[in-house]
Amino acid sequence: MTTATAAPLLEIRGVSKVFGSVIALQDISTTVGAAAVTCVLGDNGAGKSTLIKIFAGVHRHDGGDFLLEGEQVSFSSPREALDAGIATVYQDLAVVKLMPVWRNFFLGSEMRKGRGPIARLDTDAMRKIAKAELLAMGIDLRDIDQPIGTLSGGERQCVAIARAVYFGAKVLILDEPTAALGVKQAGVVLKYVIQARERGLGVIFITHNPHHAYPVGDRFMLLKRGRSLGDFAKSEITREELTGLMAGGAELEALSHELQQGGGAAAEAAQQIEAEAHDLAIPSGVAAGTPPKA
Amino acid sequence: MTTTLSPPTPEADERVARVGLLRRLVLRPEIGSLIGAVILFVLFAVSSTQFYSLAGISNWLDPASLFGIMAVAVAMLMIGGHFDLSAGVLTGTAGLATAVMTTQWGLNIWAALLVSLVLCLGIGFVNGYLVTRTGLPSFIITLATFLMLQGLNLAVTKLITGTVSVGGMAQVPFYDTVRPLFASRINVFGVDFKIQILWWVLVVAIGAWVLAKTRFGNWTFAVGGDPVASRNIGVPAARTTITLFMAVGACAWLVGTLKLMEQTSVQTNQGFGEELIYIVAAVIGGCLLTGGYGSVIGAAIGALIFGMTSQGIVYAGLDSDWFKFFLGAMLLLAVLANQYVRRYAERSGK
Incomplete structure (x- = not known):
């Protein structure tokens, strides 16, 4: 699946963002195609959150171009981004824990019946639709009225994804959806990422885990300290290279030396890390974190 | 949102049946206050037959309704995650403004009512704007407005009238056109009930409907539960x-106007100290201090408990000096009961 069509669904070119004297992002470019998953990978503090906040309308970008379906855009509020078809599922999922599942599903976009002062919530319809939409995503809820806080992390994630899909998002941004989940739950969420792609959405999948990103991604953009380490189509990069770029092979080696000096169990771990770093076989310049020449 | 007694319908999920009626009931925020109100009613009724006579009921509905109107608005605000400490003295500001404009400046009474309504809405707006704009706790912002209003109520009134009260509303032209709406009586089996009770019922009904059935109500729960x-x-x-x-x-x-028209005069210290009682009523009614959860019907029952206790102590032949002690004890009981109920709900929720 290639994303190199005439006008990708969403594209950024040389985007940057500055907070006071802190350069949070510099010269970031990538594209998101329809029915494609673009993974944004990076460690803590790499600038992933800042980037999605630009997409989501929380921040404005300071430089570069932000194109939605070929048109220049700049959102001043999350609402604007949402209206333009960019839905964001945050790490905190933007759910209100004490509220029932169906109320969360429709929060901010409630269905109403009646007009003027007697316009009221169409609670029956909302319950029915929420239940059906969640079922379509493969979540069979015991009770649509239960507070969303009683669902598991994976289920909550899926409610948030189902909500975005139902409200006609064209671009779905997932902020580390698998970060706080166990292996099985993470697998379930990845399944929904693929489902969203099959429904024709462009998905931006933010993660620090290349093992989660590689199976579902069509395109990979790596961030490090606010700069891009590269933007690759799936055909241009292997899982091992991706893991190597993410982990930073040289850093792994340094860590291995450090642990070796500790002796005992630490030394054992150090050997494993070293072996892994060798297996990755990545160009040391990139792995050490020096940004590639522009 | 309703709790039905009927067995689950065939198309209902079979796993839902495990959630018993008891748990459903107990999960309602107002259930604790309802049980408390029933117990109190029985206790006072046993100790005095006057308490449940029509005259007695009219007597304790009187304070309950005024506090109840405020408790509804304060409960909604608390569900939305905020406090308003200026709510009490604002009732005084409303009454004083109307009284000064009519008796001192000769403004038409309806026009004065409209101006003081705009003034109260404006003060509410300033409170809300400062809270949302600065992100400071509403407790601090409204503590400031509470103090400023308290000072203004006294200073401005003394500046204009030279005394600490404004009276003579009954002599204001067209007072008799306003009176039926705010200070009339409804005769039920020979006993007079004040019209403010109907206002209370109306405010509770509107509040409950807005919270459960409108988009704004949904937003209120959401903003209080998780603003970000x-x-x-x-x-x-x-x-x-x-x-x-x-x-x-x-x-x-509304409360300031009801009091002004009833008493035809207003003191500069009116409403001082009542702001805490509104919060007490809301908390007894099941509102969480952290926001996102609560009920206006519960708050109304909380106000009812307040009214019953304030008059019931007298009927029971106890010294009314004990009143505040009872109120405090009930608040403590209510908070403990609510906490227990929530834990029970969470435990069996999985």
Whole structure:
């Protein structure tokens, strides 16, 4: 699946963002195609959150171009981004824990019946639709009225994804959806990422885990300290290279030396890390974190 | 939102049946206050036959209704995640403004009522705007407005009238056109009930409907439950918060007007100290101090408990000096009961 069509669904070119004297992002470019998953990978503090906040309308970008379906855009509020078809599922999922599942599903976009002062919530319809939409995503809820806080992390994630899909998002941004989940739950969420792609959405999948990103991604953009380490189509990069770029092979080696000096169990771990770093076989310049020449 | 006694219908999920009626009932925020109110009613009724006579009921509905109107607005604000400490003295500001404009400046009484309504809404707006704009705790912001209003009520009134009260509303032209709406009596089997009770019922009904059935109510729960999440999902959080503060202003105007028209005079210290009782009523009614959960019907029952206790102590032949002690004890009981209920709900929720 290639994303190199005439006008990708969403594209950024040389985007940057500055907070006071802190350069949070510099010269970031990538594209998101329809029915494609673009993974944004990076460690803590790499600038992933800042980037999605630009997409989501929380921040404005300071430089570069932000194109939605070929048109220049700049959102001043999350609402604007949402209206333009960019839905964001945050790490905190933007759910209100004490509220029932169906109320969360429709929060901010409630269905109403009646007009003027007697316009009221169409609670029956909302319950029915929420239940059906969640079922379509493969979540069979015991009770649509239960507070969303009683669902598991994976289920909550899926409610948030189902909500975005139902409200006609064209671009779905997932902020580390698998970060706080166990292996099985993470697998379930990845399944929904693929489902969203099959429904024709462009998905931006933010993660620090290349093992989660590689199976579902069509395109990979790596961030490090606010700069891009590269933007690759799936055909241009292997899982091992991706893991190597993410982990930073040289850093792994340094860590291995450090642990070796500790002796005992630490030394054992150090050997494993070293072996892994060798297996990755990545160009040391990139792995050490020096940004590639522009 | 309703609890039905009927067995689950065939198409209902079979796993839902495990959630018993008891748990459903217990999960309602107002259930604790309802049980408390029933127990109190029985206790007072046993100790005095006067308590449940029509005259007695009229007597304790009287304070309950005024506190109840405010408790509804304050409960909604608390569900929305905020406090308003200025709500009590704002009832005084409303009454004083109307009284000064009519008796001192000769303004038409209806026009004066309208101006003081706008004033109360405006103060509510300022509270809400400052809270949303600065992100400071509403406790601090409204503590400031509470003190400023308290000072203004006294200073401005003394400046204009030279005394600490404004009277003579009965002599104001067209007072008799306003009176039926705010200070009339309804005769039920030979006993007079004040019209403010009907206002209370109306405010409770509107509040309950808005919370359960409207988009604004949904936003209120959301903003109180998780302000950041609701903003991210597209809820106009600031607008919701400001509107809730303005609703408190509107209710304060209503209560101030009801008192003014009933007593035909107003003291500069009116409403001082009552702001805490509104919060007590809301908390007894099941509102969480942290927001996102609660009920206006519960708050109304909380106000009812307040009214019953204040009069019931007298009927029971106890010294009314004990009243505040009982109120405090009930608040403690209510908070403990609510906490226990919530844990029970969470435990069996999985």
